[in-house]
Amino acid sequence: xxxxxxxxxxxxxxxxxxxxxxxxxxxxxxxxxxxxxxxxxxxxxxxxxxxxxxxxxxxxxxxxxxxxxxxxxxxxxxxxxxxxxxxxxxxxxxxxxxxxxxxxxxxxxxxxxxxxxxxxxxxxxxxxxxxxxxxxxxxxxxxxxxxxxxxxxxxxxxxxxxxxxxxxxxxxxxxxxxxxxxxxxxxxxxxxxxxxx
Numbered sequence: 001x002x003x004x005x006x007x008x009x010x011x012x013x014x015x016x017x018x019x020x021x022x023x024x025x026x027x028x029x030x031x032x033x034x035x036x037x038x039x040x041x042x043x044x045x046x047x048x049x050x051x052x053x054x055x056x057x058x059x060x061x062x063x064x065x066x067x068x069x070x071x072x073x074x075x076x077x078x079x080x081x082x083x084x085x086x087x088x089x090x091x092x093x094x095x096x097x098x099x100x101x102x103x104x105x106x107x108x109x110x111x112x113x114x115x116x117x118x119x120x121x122x123x124x125x126x127x128x129x130x131x132x133x134x135x136x137x138x139x140x141x142x143x144x145x146x147x148x149x150x151x152x153x154x155x156x157x158x159x160x161x162x163x164x165x166x167x168x169x170x171x172x173x174x175x176x177x178x179x180x181x182x183x184x185x186x187x188x189x190x191x192x193x194x195x196x197x
Contacts (some may be wrong), residue, residue: 133157 060075061068064082069075077099080086086096088103092110097103105127114124116131120138125131133155142152144159148166153159161183164170170180172187176194181187 059068059070060072062075062078062082064079067078069078080098086098088097088100089095090097090103090106090110092107095106097106108126112126114126116125116128117123118125118131118134118138120135123134125134136154139154142154144153144156145151146153146159146162146166148163151162153162164182168182170182172181172184173179174181174187174190174194176191179190181190
């Protein structure tokens with residue numbers, strides 16, 4: 001699809017034996033355009049949903065902690081953090097989760113399947129997001145900078161972990177002995193000490 005200088009859209013409609021190009025204006029297509037970012041939408045309601053992203057108004061408020069959300073489903077998902085409800089259960093190990101997406105991600109741990117491969121170093125990953133984050137390690141660009149010591153990081157997660165060295169916060173707590181750690185991987189190693197006892 002291309003847009004000539006006069007603002008009309010050129011559409012190519014491909015049929016098996018021939019291809020037909022016809023010119024239509026955006027109003028013929030029912031195209032809605034966002035005022036703020038010029039993104040175009042072809043289905044009813046998508047523009048309305050998209051416009052909420054630009055809005056600073058958050059209409060849905062949590063009765064427990066007063067946190068606000070733009071969408072009602074975000075509030076519903078957030079409420080699970082207060083109720084500690086975990087309605088999604090792994091059929092293999094029985095572990096429960098508050099979100100379906102996290103359960104799906106967890107299930108891969110039982111299969112050891114790693115379908116996502118790095119083209120640079122051949123390392124494999126179970127999740128696409130992990131591969132995407134890993135690819136940043138090969139990039140020379142480090143766009144995330146520590147505001148305290150100016151150290152730069154390729155990944156935002158690495159910067160967040162680094163920030164604990166300045167704040168001395170230790171958000172990860174051992175349920176057995178109450179000892180606290182700044183990184184989750186350190187807590188996991190520590191928990192292994194309890195399981196060997």
